[in-house]
Amino acid sequence: MLEGVLGRARFLIVDDEASNVRLLERLLELSKSGPVFSTTDPRRALSLFLSEQPDIVLLDLHMPYVDGFSLISQIKAALPACQYLPILVLTADVTPETRQRALGKGAHDFLTKPLDPDEVLVRIRNLLETRFLHLELQRQNDALERQVAERTAELEHTLERLQATQEQLVKQERLRALGMMASGIAHDFNNALTLILGHGELLRAYFESDVPAREREQFRLLMTAADDASHVVARLRDFYRPADQDELRVPVDVNLAIQQALVLTAPRWREECRAEGVQIHVETELAPVPTFLGHPPEFREVLTNLIFNAVDAMPTGGTLRFVTSCEDGQIHVRVQDTGVGMTEEESSRCLEPFFTTKGEQGTGLGLAAVYGFVQRYGGSVGIESRKGQGAVFTLALPASRGPGQEVQVPREVAVLPLRVLVVDDQEIIRHIISEMLQADGHFALPLADGVEVLRELAAGHWDVIISDQSMPRMTGAQLAAEVRALGVRVPIILLTGFGDEMRVKGGTPPGVDLLLSKPLTARGLREALKTVAALVPAR
Numbered sequence: 124m125l126e127g128v129l130g131r132a133r134f135l136i137v138d139d140e141a142s143n144v145r146l147l148e149r150l151l152e153l154s155k156s157g158p159v160f161s162t163t164d165p166r167r168a169l170s171l172f173l174s175e176q177p178d179i180v181l182l183d184l185h186m187p188y189v190d191g192f193s194l195i196s197q198i199k200a201a202l203p204a205c206q207y208l209p210i211l212v213l214t215a216d217v218t219p220e221t222r223q224r225a226l227g228k229g230a231h232d233f234l235t236k237p238l239d240p241d242e243v244l245v246r247i248r249n250l251l252e253t254r255f256l257h258l259e260l261q262r263q264n265d266a267l268e269r270q271v272a273e274r275t276a277e278l279e280h281t282l283e284r285l286q287a288t289q290e291q292l293v294k295q296e297r298l299r300a301l302g303m304m305a306s307g308i309a310h311d312f313n314n315a316l317t318l319i320l321g322h323g324e325l326l327r328a329y330f331e332s333d334v335p336a337r338e339r340e341q342f343r344l345l346m347t348a349a350d351d352a353s354h355v356v357a358r359l360r361d362f363y364r365p366a367d368q369d370e371l372r373v374p375v376d377v378n379l380a381i382q383q384a385l386v387l388t389a390p391r392w393r394e395e396c397r398a399e400g401v402q403i404h405v406e407t408e409l410a411p412v413p414t415f416l417g418h419p420p421e422f423r424e425v426l427t428n429l430i431f432n433a434v435d436a437m438p439t440g441g442t443l444r445f446v447t448s449c450e451d452g453q454i455h456v457r458v459q460d461t462g463v464g465m466t467e468e469e470s471s472r473c474l475e476p477f478f479t480t481k482g483e484q485g486t487g488l489g490l491a492a493v494y495g496f497v498q499r500y501g502g503s504v505g506i507e508s509r510k511g512q513g514a515v516f517t518l519a520l521p522a523s524r525g526p527g528q529e530v531q532v533p534r535e536v537a538v539l540p541l542r543v544l545v546v547d548d549q550e551i552i553r554h555i556i557s558e559m560l561q562a563d564g565h566f567a568l569p570l571a572d573g574v575e576v577l578r579e580l581a582a583g584h585w586d587v588i589i590s591d592q593s594m595p596r597m598t599g600a601q602l603a604a605e606v607r608a609l610g611v612r613v614p615i616i617l618l619t620g621f622g623d624e625m626r627v628k629g630g631t632p633p634g635v636d637l638l639l640s641k642p643l644t645a646r647g648l649r650e651a652l653k654t655v656a657a658l659v660p661a662r
């Protein structure tokens with residue numbers, strides 16, 4: 124490193140005697156030194172120093188206008204404190220006072236005139252070696268400081284991540300503990316409710332006979348309360364139920380589910396809000412994304428819960444926005460609203476069962492169920508919200524296929540999609556039928572009994588009803604009669620089991636357009652719909 128220090132250095136010579144300057148220039152030139160700048164006018168010295176940035180200054184002391192002492196001070200003032208810039212004083216005045224004064228100002232070494240060339244070179248070289256060592260040290264220091272700063276930033280980042288992970292873990296653990304507690308409570312309550320409802324059913328005939336009206340009403344209230352409670356328990360189950368290995372999982376088309384959930388909830392966010400003079404805009408930005416393995420009706424319920432919460436959060440209207448995307452093998456579903464938002468406390472607790480800010484109106488079970496479902500699919504729920512600034516719920520779901528194999532965004536189906544009410548008291552059957560219809564591009568709403576069908580018919584437009592025959596409260600045939608009595612012309616397909624005596628009797632009940640026997644196949648269902656399609660009343 125110290126090899127050829129003269130060759131690497133830049134020099135500044137300040138001396139009012141031109142012959143001295145020339146001598147030094149010649150000496151340096153012969154020693155193959157780096158660039159040499161010089162002046163005989165000390166008033167130019169500082170600007171030359173600043174513009175040429177020398178590594179050493181050779182300076183005369185006694186000069187007109189500005190003497191060497193002031194120049195040393197000026198140069199020192201122009202340098203950063205930590206810089207070592209050697210100043211070599213050339214003087215004929217060798218009194219101890221002069222030396223001391225120059226050293227006091229910041230000179231580093233002396234040469235007495237007349238100059239001895241060998242000594243000049245040795246002193247210059249010594250000073251330059253120190254200068255370059257200083258520079259190298261400074262370079263290493265800077266590099267070290269940079270490394271320390273980078274490392275500190277990295278550590279801070281890691282710490283932040285750790286803290287976030289820890290918070291997440293605590294939250295997960297809290298939810299897990301709540302889940303266990305909920306499952307215990309639900310189990311005991313379920314047993315009690317089963318007893319209450321079971322004995323209640325046995326007593327129903329008695330209370331519906333000739334007991335006083337007040338007792339009948341008390342019995343009705345009791346049964347309704349027990350029924351409501353059993354619904355709460357059932358919903359609680361959605362939160363804590365562990366993933367079941369045998370659970371039937373099919374690829375779920377996320378974009379389709381969003382569109383269906385929006386149709387399904389339209390009466391709430393469109394009609395109900397409009398009736399109250401409030402407007403909710405719904406926007407979708409659905410990218411082609413892969414499917415995930417799950418249960419389509421369950422997933423629609425997840426979306427429905429999020430939609431209802433968003434609507435609740437926008438009592439004076441606003442925008443509800445769905446965005447789907449695929450990131451790192453995960454499907455992201457963002458559900459964003461411009462509503463009232465949540466405080467930090469609310470957003471950290473909103474997934475807990477029974478956490479609600481809606482008082483009597485809320486159950487606090489919607490998001491707990493969302494969390495439960497998404498957990499079972501191997502996904503996660505992200506929440507971003509500020510009070511007064513809306514909320515964003517992001518569901519991250521593991522894609523069931525490799526990236527690149529994407530499901531197309533559903534377009535308008537070529538055949539006219541039908542809106543079908545599916546009623547069967549067996550949950551699994553009505554869901555399977557609904558899935559078959561949805562796979563063909565229709566919209567299906569599974570319902571548990573005839574009363575719900577009548578309610579849906581009154582509330583909106585439907586194209587076809589597919590009904591099971593044997594149902595406890597109202598049979599399919601009775602339902603058909605009721606529908607016709609209301610003057611509704613929607614075609615009705617009646618599903619009959621193997622043992623249904625009606626088939627043996629051979630007659631198609633009044634109001635029914637087509638009989639279809641179980642077990643049902645997708646093909647049979649398609650044929651049946653084709654048959655009745657002509658009967659669908661115009662919208």
Ligand code: ADP
Nearest residue numbers: 432436464473479480485486487488489490514
């Ligand atoms: P519920 O709707 O019955 O209150 P949820 O579990 O669905 O129960 O929601 C729990 C709580 O989370 C709500 O009471 C509300 O405080 C908060 N919350 C949920 N979604 C939103 C949202 N989109 N905007 C603001 N707050 C919300």
Ligand code: MG
Nearest residue numbers: 431432489490
């Ligand atoms: Mg809710």
